[in-house]
Amino acid sequence: MPRLATSLLLKARNLNTLLPLLLRSCRDLGSAQNELRWFRDHAVAATAKDPTNSHTQATWQSRLRRMCEERSRGKPLQYILGSQPFGTLDILCRLGVLIPRPETESIAMHIMSYLPTHNGDTEASGPSKLRVLDLCTGTGCIALLTHDALSSRYKSLQILGIDNNRHAVLLARSNLQHNVRQGKLPERACNDVNFVQGDIFSRHAVPPSRSTNGQWDILIANPPYISPTAFNTTTERSVRNFEPRDALVPPSSPSRAGAQGTREGNAGGDIIYPRLLKIAREVGAKVVLFEVADMDQAMRVVGMAGMDKRWDGVEIWRDWPSVQNKGAKAEESVVVNGKITRVMGEGNGRAVFAWTLQGRNMIGRALDLEDWYIPQKLCPCTVHS
Amino acid sequence: MVKEPSTDPELRSLASEDLPQATRDLEALSTNLKKSLIPVHPFAHLPCLLELRPGAGGDEAALFASDLLRMYQVYCKSHGLQCKVLSIDTAPSVGAEDQIQEAVIEILSPGSYERFRGEAGVHRVQRVPATETKGRTHTSAVSVLVLPNFPNEVAQDNPNEFNDPNSDYYVNPQDVRTDTMRASGAGGQHVNKTDSAIRLTHIPTGTVVSMQESRSQHSNRTSAWQVLRARLAQARREAREEEMAAMRINAGVKRTGRGDKIRTYNWQQQRVTDHRSAITLNRLDDVLEGGNSLDEIMTSVKEWLASKDLEAMIIDEETASKQKL
Known part of the structure; x- marks a missing residue:
């Protein structure tokens, strides 16, 4: 795997000190920024939900840092957040079971x-x-x-x-x-x-x-x-x-x-x-x-x-x-x-x-599932040997 | 009758008692008449999308965009309107969390388009930016777009709206190019990247919508189509209105398009002025907090819009009758 360019790492660090961690796994700034946003949303929500937590301000940030560090070691985001959207469903993900693609x-x-x-x-x-x-x-x-x-x-x-x-x-x-x-x-x-x-x-x-x-x-x-x-x-x-x-x-x-x-x-x-x-x-x-x-x-x-x-x-x-x-x-x-x-x-x-x-x-006839899908007819091109 | 000297005194007093009431009724009636004469905007009943984009003014404009975003969010909250952020792009510079390059929010309550359509235009800010060292006042601008939003339910209620090529809502799927950002590499089980971004390009008009807010590609696709539909429908309507406006300019009335500055927020004087309805309030903070002052301004703009519509109608009527002659 090629090394990340120093200029890219500097640029990332200037934006947010956690981004260089994410870059190690994401490899490009755009997806690192997206992942940071999802991690942050998750950290804030998880901290708010946790009733045992009184000193919230510090904790969602430490939670976020912990998640970014895990991610920097290559752990998939889906395992860290514990889920992956699939269609309109929310699929729970755990280590040991393949993440839906x-x-x-x-x-x-x-x-x-x-x-x-x-x-x-x-x-x-x-x-x-x-x-x-x-x-x-x-x-x-x-x-x-x-x-x-x-x-x-x-x-x-x-x-x-x-x-x-x-x-x-x-x-x-x-x-x-x-x-x-x-x-x-x-x-x-x-x-x-x-x-x-x-x-x-x-x-x-x-x-x-x-x-x-x-x-x-x-x-x-x-x-x-x-x-x-x-x-x-x-x-x-x-x-x-x-x-x-x-x-x-x-x-x-x-x-x-x-x-x-x-x-x-x-x-x-x-x-x-x-x-x-x-x-x-x-x-x-x-x-x-x-x-x-x-x-x-x-x-x-x-x-x-x-x-x-x-x-x-x-x-x-x-x-x-x-x-x-x-x-x-x-x-x-x-x-x-x-x-x-x-x-x-x-x-x-x-x-x-x-x-x-x-x-x-x-x-029967193939119909479109969502209105922008182009209706397609099944082609009866059979494969016989 | 009241002024006529020959009127019976008793009758005169009765008549003068009725007079104030009659005058009030007349006013109310004429307002009602105006309201019923002006055709209801075809998108009035719809929910809407609000797009904020900083214009001239660089970082300061981006900061102001996030102020406006907050203003509308608080306004929605206090008016019980359901609103949801579809996408926020922050500026790629240092500490840019609250500097917005583009934001789209969806206001889901029906009739929101009618409520917010007066907000479309250039909002100007005059203040000393946090970044300014010499204490000079800067003027920057943010443009606000208000687009009618067609939730998918509309299609279920009335499928013809989406499938009728003559409708503003219609987008031919053949004209739209879809790009997923997950094109390179082996894909499938080989990778577990989280690239969920979707880009739609409407080829005939070159309209591009990218969406990467959600982790779900499915929901990004849905949102992207929603924004694309809204932008295209608005563009079609605007094109039609421009034609009409050109006709009216010939007849001597100028309409204010979305290119003109509509409102100024001045920090030093703590004032907000709307240039269309010519209302000025010295309660900047309350406006930015989405309070009653913002309501007051929006109402005055609505009245202004109605009077403009009426003017336009009279001109159209006159032009039409001239053509008849």
């Missing part, structure tokens, strides 16, 4: 915009029942955002989040309670959303459930997808030092990796996707959305989905799939195994979205 927020909101906006009351316009499975749920952010986006559209909504980390499952449950208490999620979320511990590599990855008959309509996953090589080279220092490796790099034991192995370098992050596709088949998923590391991995995953005759169409989403800026290519596509795959939005390759014929019918 804005790209994940973006793709999760985009898939919600694909689902029909019909009212739960009008039976004719489509099924008013939906079952969503969220694997590698972590903080539970995707599962909870799904409920937030869909509870007004579906009378019956069942969402299950699974993670192999016990701490993640406990945190996800706290997040459910926390957001219901804050009024960010409706009361019914407590019944509709569940979190359980489970290993997706075990034989019964998804616990049998009587109410869903073991069947799920949508499967979403933000699995560990970074290869061991990339983990050492491309991840940020604060990610490497503070976030759980298990949530970033998939297990690589030969028995689990199967034929793929880890010798393929960057492809070492791929081994979880065949397993996810197998689970999708087992639970009868009509639509899947997997987060991926980059465009190369996205194309490899599209290739895997193509081998699996189940899927009738596939799209690659970039970081911001709903952004379609003028001047950019009107329609972007890549060719995988001789089939054209549409690429949506801007940024890095971030997700693979695949559907079956039934899935396409379920979605």
Whole structure:
């Protein structure tokens, strides 16, 4: 990591003596100033809330300094403040569980915009029942955002989040309670959303459930997808030092990796996707959305989905799939195994979205979630091999 | 009848008793008539956005901007108006916590646009700045923009407002370029940076709105769209009004646009003068504390605005009837 320029440090110190601390992790003045503001707001609020505190004036400042010092050692802001906004939700963050990313927020909101906006009351316009499975749920952010986006559209909504980390499952449950208490999620979320511990590599990855008959309509996953090589080279220092490796790099034991192995370098992050596709088949998923590391991995995953005759169409989403800026290519596509795959939005390759014929019918016509989102029609460019 | 010598004395006394009442009624009626004649501003019922930007005067203007910001915040609080800071950019210089480069506050209560629209314009300050060593009085200025605010609920009540291309509210999403500040690097699980900034560019007009106040990109995006909508709607309305104003200038009436100085805050004399309604109060502190004096000034400006509107209407009417002839 290059040294910070002395002039930058001086400028920062002149603005606020705490900024040089933050610069060590933020690297640029703009984000250091933003973080300082968020830390200060948090320190003031936390001190005011603390009833044991009589000498408030001194303490919020000392609290602020302590937080900035932690941050200067690379600890992520989200762990220090203990939360991260996700959509309209407030997701609690704790050491040992991956922090929700804005790209994940973006793709999760985009898939919600694909689902029909019909009212739960009008039976004719489509099924008013939906079952969503969220694997590698972590903080539970995707599962909870799904409920937030869909509870007004579906009378019956069942969402299950699974993670192999016990701490993640406990945190996800706290997040459910926390957001219901804050009024960010409706009361019914407590019944509709569940979190359980489970290993997706075990034989019964998804616990049998009587109410869903073991069947799920949508499967979403933000699995560990970074290869061991990339983990050492491309991840940020604060990610490497503070976030759980298990949530970033998939297990690589030969028995689990199967034929793929880890010798393929960057492809070492791929081994979880065949397993996810197998689970999708087992639970009868009509639509899947997997987060991926980059465009190369996205194309490899599209290739895997193509081998699996189940899927009738596939799209690659970039970081911001709903952004379609003028001047950019009107329609972007890549060719995988001789089939054209549409690429949506801007940024890095971030997700693979695949559907079956039934899935396409379920979605119907893609509608815009928020009024400035450009309505998009699903492209029936199927990938068969 | 009262002055007529032939009137019966009894009748005369009765008539003169009625006279003051009748005069009062007449006044009230004519005010009411004025009010009902003047068309209600199309944005009057809306909440509003208040933007403060220092003009000439450097640091001193930036300091004054934060004084004004505080004035409006206290005013809102004491009048039970809900207000919320959307963004504050402080000056990138030494000890700049209270020097504002740009601030946007949202006043959520309906009808706030009508209440605050008279505040739009250049506010001038005359005082000896804290930074001045020779005791000279400086004159600086802050411009205040008042924009109608279209909360998302408006769209739900009346979806046509946002989707009808002829409406002032309409913004074609195709015309807006969205930039997130998180473009470089691998992204995703590889980084946990907190860059939540959003920048929207309305390509046809070159209007740019950046928002980085919140940790949530989602809420920054919502706020940015709100500000963009407001600025575009205001610009459209202003363009229309300018056309009208040009017509009226030909007919001999000058309107005060937002470019002119509207009010002066003078520290030495502890006075505030509004140049439009020509009101002067010697209670500077109370005005800056958002007290009754500020109310008094705002009311006088409202009356002035109404009289201007009436003048404009008469001119329009005359022009129209001339054209008929």
